Amino acid sequence: MKILVACEESQAVCKAFRAKGHEAYSCDILPCSGGHPEWHIQGDVLEQLDKGWDMMIAHPPCTYLSYAATSVWNKDGRLQKRLGALDFFARLWLAPINKICVENPMGCA
Template sequence: MRLCSGGIGNRIEFNTILKGSESLKVLVACEESQRVCIEFRKLGNEAYSCDIEPCSGGHPEWHIQNDVLPLLNGNCEFQTADGSVHCIDGKWDMIIAFPPCTYMTNAGAVRMRVKGEIVQERYQKAMEAKVFFMQIMNANCEKIAIENPTPMKLIELPPYTQAVQPYQFGHPYSKRTCLWLKGLPKLEPTEILEHHEPYVNGGCKDSHGNYRKFQGRKERDPKTRAKTFPGIARAMAEQWGN
């Protein structure tokens, strides 16, 4: 048990069941689903999800609904969605992040240019997203993982460490995503499925707003598409959090 000062001068007890000195302090940035956070908690780690959106994972006591930037370097005090105040002394042991990808992903390349000319408004938003991405990557933390789809070359993000697919972790879908890793090993597949289908309708639309492939299939909404597959979340916790 620890005591932290609340924002209005009172003192609030922080009590959690952890696995002793081996417990990791984990910040899961830009995650409202809490899928990764919950998997790390199952293993006894002190994990918190953080997003400007309310959590949908059912654990407000582990969710920080706020800007993640002030928390990245640790030595911070914050309030979770249930009203409790928590303290992190020193650096986070690990940061796992899922920053917004809308303006950086290669799937949106068709919208970045019109008649060969760069759309400056979209380019500016992409550069703002890149700044946010790099702030996470450059955080004062020894172990960092950032997940994003394949980025446009125009954005000039650093090279990613590996690419993974849901069908490598027990889900019958393909949805290529990249991992930028610092101080962490590559994620190892846990259950490779031979039969799978695309999770999204071709990944992007043409200049007329039509899906390039798989037309006629119902499209999943963006919030659903952004959620981490449970098998990948479990692999992250079991391979990095033990």
């Protein structure tokens, strides 16, 4: 299977799928730290969603999605950041990929 591991710079999940014979690639805005830059797409994952993937596992940042900081949700521009995080989550979830798993702690998504 051709697998996209979104929001992953460590390549831990990517390497696990590679070990099982899959064509897996990590994608993150950060450079990879897993030692295989040839299996890493550095850039905006949203630009990769329509590239013919069979499966995606995504780990979007939970800073503005988690219930952990509900007491400060509406302070200092956090509402707009939370809405942006929700939009990002939704775009991953609704991607044109048959098999999708999006990690999300107990939160608002």
